[in-house]
Amino acid sequence: MADVEDGHEDEVEVVVAHNERATLRVGDVFLKVDADQRRTDVEVEAMAVAPVPTPRVLWRKPPVLALAALPGTALARLGEPSTASPAAWAAAGAAVRRLHDAPLPPWPGRSVDELASALDAECAWLVANDVLPxxxxTRNRRIAEAALRPWTPVFTHGDLQCAHVFVAGDEVTGVIDWSEAGRGDALFDLAILTLGHEEHLDDVVAGYGSDVDLDLDVIRAWWSLRSLLAVRWLAEHGFDPSSPGCEVDVLRSRM
Structure with a gap:
C-alpha cells in the first residue's frame, strides 16, 4: 500500500501486480484483486479481530476487496535505508506484541513439518538450477534449522514486512496485507519485520518487551529460512531477490 498523497483521484496506480494477485490505487482507495478468495477471507477476518490499527474495509465484491488508505508512510522498505526513528521501530515492536498477546485466530498456520519440507525443496531447486552457490x-540451510523447532503458537501476521507497517512520526498508524495471518511463531513475525534491517532489531525487541524470552539466534535463523524460501517465488513473479539489500544479500550476510 503506497504512501498517502494529495490529489491524483482520477489516476490509477498499479501498486503491485503478478499472476496471483494485484493491488491498484485510485485516489485514497486501494483495490486488491485476488482470485484465491481464501486469502481474502483470512485478510478480512484477521483485520476485524487484530488489536492493532488496520485499513478500513470499504466494500468487497469478489474477487475485489476495497480498502481505505492509511495515514503515514511505510516503516521501511527492503533494500532501502530506513528513515524511521528508533522510536518508530520500537512502536512497531510494541504493536507486534499486542497482536501476539491477542486470542488465537481459529484457523491454523504452517506447521514445522510443512516448513521443513518446503525448505528442503527450495534448497534443492536453488542448487540444482545454479541459482545460488x-x-x-548449505550454510544458510544449516542456520535455518534453528527455526524448525516446537513453538507456542500466537496470533501472527504471517508476512510482517517492514513495508507493511505504517507510521506517522513515532506512532504506528496501521498494518496492511493480512492474507497470511494465522497461528504461528512469534519470532517469525519479528524476523520478517527486521529482515534486511538488522540494525533495528534491538529497537524492535525493546518495544516488544524484555519480559519475553527472545532467542535472537532463532530470529536470525528465520532470516535465512525466509530468504531461502522466497528466492524462487520472487524471481518467477517479476521481482529481483538479488537487488542490493534484499534476500540474496541477507543470505550472503550470514556467511
Whole structure:
C-alpha cells in the first residue's frame, strides 16, 4: 500500500501486480484483486479481530476487496535505508506484541513439518538450477534449522514486512496485507519485520518487551529460512531477490 498523497483521484496506480494477485490505487482507495478468495477471507477476518490499527474495509465484491488508505508512510522498505526513528521501530515492536498477546485466530498456520519440507525443496531447486552457490545455500540451510523447532503458537501476521507497517512520526498508524495471518511463531513475525534491517532489531525487541524470552539466534535463523524460501517465488513473479539489500544479500550476510 503506497504512501498517502494529495490529489491524483482520477489516476490509477498499479501498486503491485503478478499472476496471483494485484493491488491498484485510485485516489485514497486501494483495490486488491485476488482470485484465491481464501486469502481474502483470512485478510478480512484477521483485520476485524487484530488489536492493532488496520485499513478500513470499504466494500468487497469478489474477487475485489476495497480498502481505505492509511495515514503515514511505510516503516521501511527492503533494500532501502530506513528513515524511521528508533522510536518508530520500537512502536512497531510494541504493536507486534499486542497482536501476539491477542486470542488465537481459529484457523491454523504452517506447521514445522510443512516448513521443513518446503525448505528442503527450495534448497534443492536453488542448487540444482545454479541459482545460488552451493556453499551459500548449505550454510544458510544449516542456520535455518534453528527455526524448525516446537513453538507456542500466537496470533501472527504471517508476512510482517517492514513495508507493511505504517507510521506517522513515532506512532504506528496501521498494518496492511493480512492474507497470511494465522497461528504461528512469534519470532517469525519479528524476523520478517527486521529482515534486511538488522540494525533495528534491538529497537524492535525493546518495544516488544524484555519480559519475553527472545532467542535472537532463532530470529536470525528465520532470516535465512525466509530468504531461502522466497528466492524462487520472487524471481518467477517479476521481482529481483538479488537487488542490493534484499534476500540474496541477507543470505550472503550470514556467511
Amino acid at each position: 552451493t556453499d551459500l545455500v
